[in-house]
Amino acid sequence: xxxxxxxxxxxxxxxxxxxxxxxxxxxxxxxxxxxxxxxxxxxxxxxxxxxxxxxxxxxxxxxxxxxxxxxxxxxxxxxxxxxxxxxxxxxxxxxxxxxxxxxxxxxxxxxxxxxxxxxxxxxxxxxxxxxxxxxxxxxxxxxxxxxxxxxxxxxxxxxxxxxxxxxxxxxxxxxxxxxxxxxxxxxxxxxxxxxxxxxxxxxxxxxxxxxxxxxxxxxxxxxxxxxxxxxxxxxxxxxxxxxxxxxxxxxxxxxxxxxxxxxxxxxxxxxxxxxxxxxxxxxxxxxxxxxxxxxxxxxxxxxxx
Amino acid sequence: xxxxxxxxxxxxxxxxxxxxxxxxxxxxxxxxxxxxxxxxxxxxxxxxxxxxxxxxxxxxxxxxxxxxxxxxxxxxxxxxxxxxxxxxxxxxxxxxxxxxxxxxxxxxxxxxxxxxxxxxxxxxxxxxxxxxxxxxxxxxxxxxxxxxxxxxxxxxxxxxxxxxxxxxxxxxxxxxxxxxxxxxxxxxxxxxxxxxxxxxxxxxxxxxxxxxxxxxxxxxxxxxxxxxxxxxxxxxxxxxxxxxxxxxxxxxxxxxxxxxxxxxxxxxxxxxxxxxxxxxxxxxxxxxxxxxxxxxxxxxxxxxxxxxxxxxxxxxxxxxxxxxxxxxxxxxxxxxxxxxxxxxxxxxxxxxxxxxxxxxxxxxxxxxxxxxxxxxxxxxxxxxxxxxxxxxxxxxxxxxxxxxxxxxxxxxxxxxxxxxxxxxxxxxxxxxxxxxxxxxxxxxxxxxxxxxxxxxxxxxxxxxxxxxxxxxxxxxxxxxxxxxxxxxxxxxxxxxxxxxxxxxxxxxxxxxxxxxxxxxxxxxxxxxxxxxxxxxxxxxxxxxxxxxxxxxxxxxxxxxxxxxxxxxxxxxxxxxxxxxxxxxxxxxxxxxxxxxxxxxxxxxxxxxxxxxxxxxxxxxxxxxxxxxxxxxxxxxxxxxxxxxxxxxxxxxxxxxxxxxxxxxxxxxxxxxxxxxx
Numbered sequence: 010x011x012x013x014x015x016x017x018x019x020x021x022x023x024x025x026x027x028x029x030x031x032x033x034x035x036x037x038x039x040x041x042x043x044x045x046x047x048x049x050x051x052x053x054x055x056x057x058x059x060x061x062x063x064x065x066x067x068x069x070x071x072x073x074x075x076x077x078x079x080x081x082x083x084x085x086x087x088x089x090x091x092x093x094x095x096x097x098x099x100x101x102x103x104x105x106x107x108x109x110x111x112x113x114x115x116x117x118x119x120x121x122x123x124x125x126x127x128x129x130x131x132x133x134x135x136x137x138x139x140x141x142x143x144x145x146x147x148x149x150x151x152x153x154x155x156x157x158x159x160x161x162x163x164x165x166x167x168x169x170x171x172x173x174x175x176x177x178x179x180x181x182x183x184x185x186x187x188x189x190x191x192x193x194x195x196x197x198x199x200x201x202x203x204x205x206x207x208x209x210x211x212x213x214x215x216x217x218x219x220x221x222x223x224x225x226x227x228x229x230x231x232x233x234x235x236x237x238x239x240x241x242x243x244x245x246x247x248x249x250x251x252x253x254x255x256x257x258x259x260x261x262x263x264x265x266x267x268x269x270x271x272x273x274x275x276x277x278x279x280x281x282x283x284x285x286x287x288x289x290x291x292x293x294x295x296x297x298x299x300x301x302x303x304x305x306x307x308x309x310x311x312x313x314x
Numbered sequence: 315x316x317x318x319x320x321x322x323x324x325x326x327x328x329x330x331x332x333x334x335x336x337x338x339x340x341x342x343x344x345x346x347x348x349x350x351x352x353x354x355x356x357x358x359x360x361x362x363x364x365x366x367x368x369x370x371x372x373x374x375x376x377x378x379x380x381x382x383x384x385x386x387x388x389x390x391x392x393x394x395x396x397x398x399x400x401x402x403x404x405x406x407x408x409x410x411x412x413x414x415x416x417x418x419x420x421x422x423x424x425x426x427x428x429x430x431x432x433x434x435x436x437x438x439x440x441x442x443x444x445x446x447x448x449x450x451x452x453x454x455x456x457x458x459x460x461x462x463x464x465x466x467x468x469x470x471x472x473x474x475x476x477x478x479x480x481x482x483x484x485x486x487x488x489x490x491x492x493x494x495x496x497x498x499x500x501x502x503x504x505x506x507x508x509x510x511x512x513x514x515x516x517x518x519x520x521x522x523x524x525x526x527x528x529x530x531x532x533x534x535x536x537x538x539x540x541x542x543x544x545x546x547x548x549x550x551x552x553x554x555x556x557x558x559x560x561x562x563x564x565x566x567x568x569x570x571x572x573x574x575x576x577x578x579x580x581x582x583x584x585x586x587x588x589x590x591x592x593x594x595x596x597x598x599x600x601x602x603x604x605x606x607x608x609x610x611x612x613x614x615x616x617x618x619x620x621x622x623x624x625x626x627x628x629x630x631x632x633x634x635x636x637x638x639x640x641x642x643x644x645x646x647x648x649x650x651x652x653x654x655x656x657x658x659x660x661x662x663x664x665x666x667x668x669x670x671x672x673x674x675x676x677x678x679x680x681x682x683x684x685x686x687x688x689x690x691x692x693x694x695x696x697x698x699x700x701x702x703x704x705x706x707x708x709x710x711x712x713x714x715x716x717x718x719x720x721x722x723x724x725x726x727x728x729x730x731x732x733x734x735x736x737x738x739x740x741x742x743x744x745x746x747x748x749x750x751x752x753x754x755x756x757x758x759x760x761x762x763x764x765x766x767x768x769x770x771x772x773x774x775x776x777x778x779x780x781x782x783x784x785x786x787x788x789x790x791x792x793x794x795x796x797x798x799x800x801x802x803x804x805x806x807x808x809x810x811x812x813x814x815x816x817x818x819x820x821x822x823x824x825x826x827x828x829x830x831x832x833x834x835x836x837x838x839x840x841x842x843x844x845x846x847x848x849x850x851x852x853x854x855x856x857x858x859x860x861x862x863x864x865x866x867x868x869x870x871x872x873x874x875x876x877x878x879x880x881x882x883x884x885x886x887x888x889x890x891x892x893x894x895x896x897x898x899x900x901x902x903x904x905x906x907x908x909x910x911x912x913x914x915x916x917x918x919x920x921x922x923x924x925x926x927x928x929x930x931x932x933x934x935x936x937x938x939x940x941x942x943x944x945x946x947x948x949x950x951x952x953x954x955x956x957x958x959x960x961x962x963x964x965x966x967x968x969x970x971x972x973x974x975x976x977x978x979x980x981x982x983x984x985x986x987x988x989x990x991x
Contacts, residue, residue, distance in 0.1 A: 077740040084732070084911060092914045162519070165506075166570075219942035221933065225800055 047296065054290035060283050071290035082291075085266035086274045089178065090248070093270055096182050098247035098302075101189030105239055108190060109197040110224065124198060131191035135256050142184055142257060146170040171258050174265030181254045181268050189246065193239035200235030201228060233310060240306040248272070248299050271295050344627040345618040350578065352695050352722030353843065360691055362605070362614050362665075363643060363656035365627030370652045372399060372408065377646040378421040379471065379585070380653070382636040388644060389431065390653070391420040391634075398423060398433055398444075403644070403655070416442045416453050422471035422483070427545070434469035434482060441469050441482060441494075454480070457492075457500030465489070473543040481541050481549060490569070491541055491551065505551065505569030544588040552583040552596055562586060562596050562606065573610035580604075585634045591670050595637055597645065601629035603656075607669050613696060616656075617645075626654060641666065661690055668700065677704040695721045702726050709733070719837055728838050728909040735907070788816025789823075792892040799930055803937035806889060807882055814881065817888035824891045825856055827898040836906035839916065859957075863887060866956040867935065871949055876939035886934035890927055897923025 054071055056064035075082060108127060112120050130137060145153045148169035155167040170176045208227050209217075217223060229236060251272030254263045261277055263269050269277075271291065279288030343361040351357040375394025382388055387409060388401040396417055400410035412431070415438075422434030429446030443452040456467035468485040469492075475481070478496035481504065490503035518527070542550040549565040559576035561583050566572050579596060583604075586596040592608030601619035606612055621630035633648035641663070643656040658666075668683035684701045687694055702718035703726055705711070711730040718727040739746075764770045781787060791812045795802045806812045832852065833844040864887055868880045878886070897919050904916060936946035 076743055080736070083736065083739075088912050088914070092918075095918060162516075218940055219936060219946075221936065221943050222800060 050289045050292055050296075053286055054293045056286045058285040058289075060285060064286065067286065071287050072294075074287065075290055075294065081266060081269070082274060085269050086271055089267070089269055090271045092178070093182065093185075094244075094247040094302075097185045097189065097250070098243050100186055101246060102193070102240060102243040104186060105190055105194040105243070106197055106236075109194055109201055110228065112198055113201040124195070127190040128195060130188035131194075134188075135252060138184055138188065138253065139256050142180070143171065143259075146176075146180055146257070148172060172264050174267035177254060177258055177263055177268040180257060184253055184257065185246075185250055189243070191242065191246065193242035193246075196235045196242075197232065197239050200232030204228060204231045237306065237310040240310060241303050244302045244306060245299060248295060248302075251276075271298075343616075344625050345616055347614050347616040349614040349694065349696055350612055351693070352720065353846075357693065359614060359694065360661040361616070361659055362662040363603075363616050363658060366642065366655040366657045367403075368626045368652055368654050369401075369403075369406070371406070372401060372653070374399070374646075374651045374653070376648045376651055377653070378633055378648055379423050380634045380636045380644060380646045381423050381425050382587075382638045382644060383425040383429070384427060384639070386638045386640075388636065388638075388653070389423045389425055390646065391423040391433065393419055393421055393648070394651070396420070398431065400448075401653075403638075410448050412444055412448045414442060414444075414450055416440050422469065424473050424543075426474050427476070430474075432472045432474055432480065434472035436468050436470055436485060439467050439469070441472050441480060441498075452498075454494060454498035457494065457498065459500040461502065462492075462500045463489075467492075471540050473541045473549070475543045475547040475549070476545075477547065481543060483538055483541050488537065491538060491549070504549065505563070505565050539583055540585045542586050542588055544592070545590060548588075550586055550588055550594065552586045554582055554584070556581065562594060562604075562610065564594070564608075564610065575610065577606070577610055578604070578612040584632065587635045587637050589637045589641070590639075591666065592673065593666060593669070595635050595643060597632050597635045599632055601632045603632075603635065603643065603645070608673060611696070611699075613665060621649070624650070627656065629654070661687070664690070665696070672700065672704060677708045680704045681708070699723050699726075702730070706730050706733075711737075724838050724841075725910065728911070731838070732909040732911060735909070784813070785815050785819060788813040789819045791816060792820055792889055792895075795889055795892055795930055796926075799933045800937060802889070803886060803934050806885055807878065807938050812885060812889060814885065817885045820891055820895065821860070821888045824895045824898070825853075827895050827902070828856065831898045831902040835902055836908070838908070838910060839905040839913075860887065862957050862960060863953060866960060867949070867953045870952045870956055871935075871939050874939075874945070874949060874952075876941070876949070878935075878938035882938050886938050887931065890930035890934050893926035893930065894923045897926075 058064035251270035254268035348356040349359045378393045379391040390399040398412040418437030424432045431444040441454040471483040480494040482492040490506035493501040539554045561579035563571035580598045582599040594606040603617040604615045631649035634646045671680035698717045699721035705714035711733045714730040
């Protein structure tokens, strides 16, 4: 015992020990909730697993099927996912930044109220969206949009917004943009508010002329970490909010696969067809996509020193 | 691929030169048969029908409707003579004549499968039912149901489905087709036509008071002109009026039209008939007979109008059509009161047979027949289109692409191309992945080796040399604007980087890229054929608009404390075009590899290009003139306004110059005439 204590008192070892102790909680949680599940998913993706029988090793078969056989994936899911992500990612990001910047310009009390109001949709999630938007876009005359259009005589029969392949994707995009002011938005708002006012004054003395220059030369460079955080959150959000389509249309797959995103595809295979191995392979593909895009975001936001 | 339009043109010329005279001299047709070409223009084709018999011996008086039953007897609503005539065309004799007190002005006749004869009489306001042998069975008057409202019941046309439901077209009823039960009980209105309001009418709706609205002229939906129920109980209708695109409708049970595409017809369709194979025949009052496939696809039209001369197969007022079981078309003219029949040519027979095989799912047989038709008429878009469709279902995608491209059917072309691309991807996916990995590895190795032993210096030096040539450097400076617009515009104005030469190179490069994107996109996205583009106005428009912008912006900003000179504005505009140039190049190349499935990515690319360039111009104006954002936006709006004013002024000046020229010309001519005489 005493030997150990003396060893601990040895400085170099003691530092390492304390570091280990202090790291443990994080490491355990990270392993338990992130690293191990990912590892299991990767292992499962190499098997055929239908929940009832034990997993059977099939090698890369699932990936080959995904890339060459799965026509729904290549015809609908992949283009849909990219379309959705390309709009929701940059769109939601820009929207978050612009609203955060605008909010930063007003007084504290209205700002707090507005920020809360803007943040709410992303917090309350599916329930709220189901209640509000399913009523708004309801496919009978009782739906608000249909009622208004009929009253204006623009249409003579209610449009099945949520069940029609022509509309569901656009409604999904609208709803997601509306609810995209999440954690990233709050971080950016905090970042903008933290910038030292003197910087702006100094810059105006140095010949800054307009608000645009202000944003590009002062605001954005001063809140790089928050911008990066917001970007990563936006990317994750863009790839992982597939539930919106299912919540709106009430069915998975969505009508005509028109709102089918990669997350829905995973759910479809995992929890409806019980092909867990295949679903795991698709989710590994999703993981790869998200990490590639996050890498790009890192590059973009850390390159400018 | 690019040679194809030329080839088609050649085909057109050859067929016109060789076939046309032959057809017209050998045929007994009195009117031309027209079909559609790939650009939706009417084009002459082989005769599909030949006029056969002209029956005047029945002494009809303004026959409004005819019908043919399953045994090929003709029923004629002889309106003027207040009778229904059952006529046996094979023996050319009247089999039966129905007269009844309720038949005052019979305008519609329909015979059910078991032989019951339904007559719509507009004068007696009844639908009268007779048994097969002509005995009075029943008469249905105005429905008493309150749901019928205060409408009058003046049946013009009648049709009956297999369940005995009666569909009546009532004069002056705009709610739709009257649907009656077998007993005459009112079931409801079926398939109302929509009132199409104009913009002004919509504004009136919003702003007028109730009183003002009452004084407006009545707005009534376009009315149906005829109805038909086929053997399977589907309801078809024709409509007169402006909305030609929906002039023929095949209704589903909810009353909506099942045709996806627009229908090709005229505004005065008056009657239609559907045969057992679902082929739809519709006639217009002006003597044209249109034939459509069961999906509403236009096959061809024939017939003509002429009220002066009596030529068989030409009408003064076509009123009705019916088709017998052999495919002979019977028509009635209600002005000159005769019946006219047409027989199918071999060409028409083949087409119907091919369509029939397709609907049965015998794609191979259908293809064979269509190819037969192609031999008769190489230009037949219909044949190419249908072969393409059949080949697609037969999974012969390459050939399907070839035929759908000739037919100009982008939807099916895109589908076949998707399949081909998919097959190719599946086959070569392994190689793509392997080569990507290899490329990455090689890239890493070279990078590492370069860092260690700088092996790339040999290449780097000449590249640098090229890069440092002034025009190249100035042109490539464009890319700095993408990420650092403010700094770049500042440097551009200060004259440190960029030059007139670079700007002009970009300016012309954009023009070239624009032209290429106009003319050589992939077939799916090339909606206007290159030979149909008006190059003069495109070129003029491009240079006029851009240069006008430069001049106007200079004029507007020079009186608004703008610091930029004319040259600065020219440079700022050219260097702002970078994103647009890039998006033109990307979309043009990508359009060769993308199908309709991925149309979004092209839209996004061009949208991003336009928005980015717009933003750059805004920032450029702001930086160059040292404005704040608000003033910059204002100055751009002023510029646009000023551009419009100048354009209008130039137009006026040009017109006046023309007048002046004409005036002078006239004067000089006058002088010359006076002198010489």
